[in-house]
Every structure is written in C-alpha cells, then in structure tokens.
Amino acid sequence: MNQNEIINLDHKLTSPSYSRDHNFVYKKAKGSYIYDTKNKKYLDFAAGIAVMNVGHTNPYVVQAIKKQLQLGLHAGFPDFYATTPLEFLKKLYQFLPKELNKSFFTNSGTESVEAALKVAKWHTKKKWLFSFKGGFHGRTLGSLTLTNSKPVQRERFEPFYPAKHSPYPYEYRWNNQKNYKSVTEDCLDQFEKTIKPIKNDLAAVFMEPIQGEGGYIVPPKEFVKGIKKICTENNILLCSDEVQSGIFRTGKFLAIENYNVKPDIITLAKAIGGGIPFGVMVTSSKIMDWVQSAHSNTFGGNLIACAAGKAVLEYCEKKKLDQNAIKVGNYIKNRLNEMKDKYEIIGDVRGIGLMIGLEIVKNQKTKEFGVKEREKIIKSGSNQGLILLPCGTSVIRISPPLTLTLQEAEKGLNILETSIKSVVIH
Secondary structure: OOOHHHHHHHHHOEEEEOOOOOOOOOOEEOOEEEEEEEEEEEEEEOOOOOOOOOEOOHHHHHHHHHHHHHOOOOOOOOOOOHHHHHHHHHHHHHOOEEEOOEEEEEEHHHHHHHHHHHHHHOOOHOOOEEEEOOOOOOOOOHHHHOOOOHHHHHHOOOOOOOEEEEEOOOHHHHOOOOOOEEEHHHHHHHHHHOOOOOHEEEEEEEOOOOOOOOOOOOOHHHHHHHHHHHHOOOOOOEEEOOOOOOOOOOOOOHHHHHHHHOEEEEOHHHHHOOOOOOEEEEOOOOOOOOOOOOOOOOOOOOHHHHHHHHHHHHHHHHHHHOOOOOOHHHHHHHHHHHHHHHOOOOOEEEEEOEEEEEEOOOOOOOOEEEEHHHHHHHHHHOOOEEEOOOEEEEEEEEOOOOOOOOOHHHHHHHHHHHHHHHHHOO
C-alpha cells in the first residue's frame, strides 16, 4: 500500500478521536530522525510526544530489550516476585530524594496519575482533589478529574471526583490591573481562596512543574515554593506530575527540582520506557500505607518495560543527557529569541532545557492567538522534513530527543525559520 492508501485505511479502521498533525506514515526511526514509507527523512523535534528522550531505537535500550526477550516477557509482577523490576527501581531511586522510596508500577501516564490520586485518598482519608486550570494529567476518568486543558477532553464524561481548580501562572498572558499584584501573588491568592472551603478535606494538589498540553508554561519559582508551603501548612499532599517533564527533559531528573521543591508523590511515564509503554508512581513508605489488594493491575512491572527503563536511566547517566539538554536547549532558546526580534508572529519563547514553547500570535502588540499561523508553520515544517507538535492555544512545543546535537538543532531551527518566514510573507 502507498501512503495515501494507508492513511485512508487508518481513517476507516481507527478511532476518530485521534489527533493527527502530520500526513506521513512512519516506517522506521533512528536517533533524532524518522523515515516515512517513501523513505523521506524527518528531523524529530517532538520525540514521539516527549517519549524518545534517549533517541529513537537507541542501541543500548534495544540490546537490553533483546536480552530480556530471551528470558521472559511477562511475570505477572503484581502476583509473582521477579528481579528485573527491582533492578529498575534500585537504579531509579539513585535519581530521587531519599524520601521517595516506594513505587507502584503502571503502563502509562494516566495510570500513574490514577495510582497517585488513589494512594493520596487512601492515606489521607480525604475526598477532594485539586489541579490547575490548563493542566493535563491524563484521560481516564480519575485523572480526567484533574485535567483542565481543553473542554473537549472533559465533555460528556462527567461525573468526576470532587475537585477544585484555580489559575496557573501564565506570565505572558497575565493581566491584573485592579490590584497590581504579581502573577505569583495573584495565583497563590486565588489558590488559597479556592481551597479554603475544602482544605480540611483536600487529599492532594496535582501540579505539572511545567504545563505540557496547556502550552509549555513555566511558572515562577516562588509560585511553586508557595504552593508547597501552603500544602505543608495544611497537611495536603503535593503530587508533581512529571510524565512529560521528567527524565532529564529540563536538565534535572525531575522538573520540580528546578524550583528546589520536594513533592510528596511523583508520577512518571513517557520517556521512562524508551518507547515501551511504562510508568511508575513513587511516594514515601509513610504515604504508601494501603493494604494488599487496595490497588493493582496486570501488566505493571512488565519485564520488557523494566529492562528498557533501567537501560534508559543508565544511558542518560552515561551520556550526560542532563548536560546536553541544558546546552542544546539554551542554544535553541537563544536562536528563537533572535527570531522573536525579527518576526512579529512570535509572541513568547519560554522553557527549561529541551522543554521549550514558542507562542505564535497575530502580532506582538495585541498578543492575539495565532492559531492558523501555527498550523501553517507546522505544515510547512513537515513538508521540509521537520516534525513539530502543537500545544496550548497557539504554541509550538519543541521537545526533541535529549541526544539532539547542536548541528541537528541548527538544522531544525533553519527549517523552522523558513517556515515562519513563509507565513509572515503570505
């Protein structure tokens, strides 16, 4: 079948709920590149939605998977003992605060969040949950209680758990002329007002240290510190959702480390499996006090996933991908800021490490969302061999593999600038 036939068959056989931002058909991938069925080569600035941090078909990870394939694929870890999941955890704990020492294995980000909200409710015996507007925490019904990114994600799926939401500090679009408070003061104030009626029955606050689907929004350090302080004072657990921002994407193993804050619970998935579906929820032994059969699953601790996960962590450490994320990320942000000075449709450049958001606007003065302009830039980039993904209302996310070289970054940015120019001219 040719690409058009495959795409038509896909539309016939698969769910219409899938979002498709590109019209090529994946054939294979290596490092920072993807090849379609026509053997066209694409530089990947999306990393399979921030999954392929160690690069596509990483040989070190592939070798670990092959080795485990010879020994076994599935042990039913929730019901049977096995060493591979424990070897993974021993490696994982080397990167975490010592208090985070108990884990529950999952298969995805949303399942990690489900486990987190359940352990929080079990431990605290409280019924309410909290998350921020614009946040994304998954699509299954429990995590969807917390997701507050786009109306279509929640439409017709109620009822949810009891939950409250308040604004996340979106500095670029913050505007408060009534009392002239800073974005941090304003958002902390609204947070306290929102939780006041329920704070004695609030189990946990869920927060992305950098909002992902909401638009790659980076909060002020004092905001994150303020949320932690309020949680501590009111015996509320703080869960850092690191599904998209973790595993060195920001240069730190956990994105929340950038704010010098220690969470009570973390959720991991996406990049932790190197392309294999894998997730883990981690907390302290004090908080994870639920009893046998209170929560479980079938595939958690899957042997292939754990072998891949251990290899991912070893490779990140061996190749110092944390340092590369900062070096290449800073280079990309500098280039994007230079473009911002040249092109009116670039409203904001933000991010940490290789988690970078480029907000497209009609013009810098009005800040009107450039939705169609973003769509044209992404399409033009794809035509020239660059993969980009959207997020937020009019943001382009730049989340390439952490193995990306400066030369590859320059190549991708040149294509991106050409795409931006073509939109500006037309």
